[in-house]
Amino acid sequence: MQNSFESAIKFLPDSIRMVLNSVENHYKSKICEIRLRSEKPIVLILNDNTLFLESSGRLTSVFSDNLYKMSVDEMKNAFNRLCNFSVYSHSDSISQGFITLSSGHRVGIGGTAVTQSGKITSIRDINSLNIRIAREFKGCADEILKSVFYNRLTNLIIAGPPSSGKTTLLRDIARQVSSGRLGKYHKVSVIDERCEIAPMNDGFCCFDIGANTDVLSSFRKADGIMCALRTLSPDLIICDEIGTVEECSAIKSGMNSGVSFVLSIHASDMSELKNKPQFRSLLEGGYNPAVVMLSDFPCRIKGVYEAGEYDAKNNGDYFGCNGFYPDRSVFELQNA
Numbered sequence: 001m002q003n004s005f006e007s008a009i010k011f012l013p014d015s016i017r018m019v020l021n022s023v024e025n026h027y028k029s030k031i032c033e034i035r036l037r038s039e040k041p042i043v044l045i046l047n048d049n050t051l052f053l054e055s056s057g058r059l060t061s062v063f064s065d066n067l068y069k070m071s072v073d074e075m076k077n078a079f080n081r082l083c084n085f086s087v088y089s090h091s092d093s094i095s096q097g098f099i100t101l102s103s104g105h106r107v108g109i110g111g112t113a114v115t116q117s118g119k120i121t122s123i124r125d126i127n128s129l130n131i132r133i134a135r136e137f138k139g140c141a142d143e144i145l146k147s148v149f150y151n152r153l154t155n156l157i158i159a160g161p162p163s164s165g166k167t168t169l170l171r172d173i174a175r176q177v178s179s180g181r182l183g184k185y186h187k188v189s190v191i192d193e194r195c196e197i198a199p200m201n202d203g204f205c206c207f208d209i210g211a212n213t214d215v216l217s218s219f220r221k222a223d224g225i226m227c228a229l230r231t232l233s234p235d236l237i238i239c240d241e242i243g244t245v246e247e248c249s250a251i252k253s254g255m256n257s258g259v260s261f262v263l264s265i266h267a268s269d270m271s272e273l274k275n276k277p278q279f280r281s282l283l284e285g286g287y288n289p290a291v292v293m294l295s296d297f298p299c300r301i302k303g304v305y306e307a308g309e310y311d312a313k314n315n316g317d318y319f320g321c322n323g324f325y326p327d328r329s330v331f332e333l334q335n336a
Helices: 001-011 014-021 072-082 088-094 143-147 166-178 221-231 247-255 271-273 277-284
Strands: 031-037 043-046 051-052 098-100 107-117 121-133 156-160 189-193 213-217 234-239 259-265 288-292 301-305
Touching: 001 014, 001 031, 001 121, 014 072, 031 072, 072 121, 072 277, 088 098, 088 121, 088 189, 143 156, 143 166, 143 301, 156 166, 166 189, 166 234, 166 259, 166 288, 189 221, 213 221, 221 234, 221 247, 234 247, 247 259, 247 277, 259 277, 271 288
Parallel strands: 156 259, 156 288, 189 213, 189 234, 234 259
Antiparallel strands: 031 043, 031 121, 043 051, 098 107, 107 121, 288 301
16 A cells, blocks of 8 residues: 555656655555645645645644745646646647656646647646555455456446446456456456556556456547457456447447446435436347446445346336336445
8 A cells, every 4th residue: 555655756846746745654644645736735635534745744634834835846846746747748638637657646737738739739738636546455355256256257347436436446357357366267358548546557457457468559449449359258258447439339339249347336325326317228229238326435336236238118218117227226335
């Protein structure tokens, strides 16, 4: 855990890194986000709390004048260091509002949008950075594999609010499925558009994603899915944050090829999920997955639901007699 924290802050200016290194070790394993803002106190988000950083490295829940405030120059320096002093090489992701570090941590960016022909091409005057710390929790998907897969491949959607552990669970599913957990070393393809599930450093994955897993980094999900189908003959394809009709079309092509999919979608509950256009599109196309619904605590599962067939006559109500059954919740994992 501590190594994840240290790898996340090593890209920061020395002045900030020294203070963050002074944080007590028992906090380091719990920190999920480091939020940096120009001329504002540094905020650390824990699993169950929000704390401020004092200049001594002490964490406090009290807002005061003793808090470490990040200067404008430190912000500029931090942004350049996070880009490895090559902003241009990160221009595609910056235009989408983030940078992914080589160690897998994603950095959200706040600033002023630069637009061209109505399209955001970059962000200038950077005034905030949010470092989301990526961690590996081996075994966090044990209950999902036991309760959903039944020793066979199946289609699955992992849904939850931001920072609920969707990517962490996808990573562990890839590791276990490709390493023989289901009785076979299944071929797994990870389409890692944002380089978070299986971040690469000089061609080497920073996390354990299993013995029989291929990674397509920085591919647009629709392109990566089609590439995997054409060249890698996967048994299972894993994608994070499905959000467009184009991506759904590629998934449907994969289903027609006999490939199973494990996907994640942002949704805080089943009611929100069923109204997502991408979710409805997938079900209408015959993708009948199990759904794992997460709480707002990382990797804590509120419920697991099994799918019925899409009922077009029932106004597309997937929660009708042929839909998902909330009363068939399999388990709730209280301590992840």
